[in-house]
Amino acid sequence: MGNKVHLRIYRGDASGGEMKDYHVEVDEGMVVLDVVHRVQAQQAPDLSCRWNCKAGKCGSCSAEVNGKPKLMCMTRMDTFKPGEVITIQPLQTFPIVKDLVTDVLWNYGVNKKIPPFLPKPLNPDGSRRMKQYEVDRVQEFRKCIECFLCQDVCHVLRNHGKHEEFFGPRFMVRTAGLEMHPLDDEDRLKLIHELGGIGYCNITKCCTEVCPEDIRITDNAIIPLKERVADRYYDPLAMLIRKLRGKKS
Ligand code: SF4
Ligand code: SF4
Numbered sequence: 001m002g003n004k005v006h007l008r009i010y011r012g013d014a015s016g017g018e019m020k021d022y023h024v025e026v027d028e029g030m031v032v033l034d035v036v037h038r039v040q041a042q043q044a045p046d047l048s049c050r051w052n053c054k055a056g057k058c059g060s061c062s063a064e065v066n067g068k069p070k071l072m073c074m075t076r077m078d079t080f081k082p083g084e085v086i087t088i089q090p091l092q093t094f095p096i097v098k099d100l101v102t103d104v105l106w107n108y109g110v111n112k113k114i115p116p117f118l119p120k121p122l123n124p125d126g127s128r129r130m131k132q133y134e135v136d137r138v139q140e141f142r143k144c145i146e147c148f149l150c151q152d153v154c155h156v157l158r159n160h161g162k163h164e165e166f167f168g169p170r171f172m173v174r175t176a177g178l179e180m181h182p183l184d185d186e187d188r189l190k191l192i193h194e195l196g197g198i199g200y201c202n203i204t205k206c207c208t209e210v211c212p213e214d215i216r217i218t219d220n221a222i223i224p225l226k227e228r229v230a231d232r233y234y235d236p237l238a239m240l241i242r243k244l245r246g247k248k249s
């Protein structure tokens, strides 16, 4: 027999809403998504939430649990103190659709602005080669599950609403994965400098702290991209060397 927990869940849509209280039984091993499903099953069949895999891999069940961006399916109920009121709200950085569901379409629009992988010409012997450390470096960025928790927590989007001027950490990760790919021949530095607004990031690392895939967003993606942008646009010697050696050298 489980214990009862006190949940406070956001109920509403684009026209407004409020936090509502629910008391539900919790069984051993449950995660936040389980108790939300139990509320749906027993008390509020019209409660909306988005989920698919329940395994931390689809990135759908993002929400704010006690004010922190989390995957509901990976947040265990036994991490809360007994008697604690647990708040569950939708992501605050994106427009609300209903209850815990937000409209994350803006992210897919940003994604389309980033040119995809462009393979370099083959070597004279017909091969394409990359070293293991180069594979490892870009592999980290491929782990992204597009949960958009990093986008949610980033103050440039969340507090300053710079959606038109800043791509956000998720898309700095995507850009880094392409720019650091040794076999890629596209050049996206102008894009992230001008349209992507990488200069807005002041390296607070909040995005890294919430990433469920432990991608070191700031250290491994954003800072190296910032260095490349700085080399190109603010370092005259590096600009000259690049001109002489070719655009991605
Ligand atoms: S490090 Fe940059 S991208 Fe990440 S949350 Fe802070 S400002 Fe946003
Ligand atoms: S970088 Fe991490 S936090 Fe951001 S969308 Fe990808 S998996 Fe989620």
Ligand code: FES
Pocket: 050, 051, 052, 053, 054, 055, 056, 057, 058, 059, 060, 061, 062, 071, 072, 073, 074
């Ligand atoms: S349901 Fe897929 S990540 Fe939570």
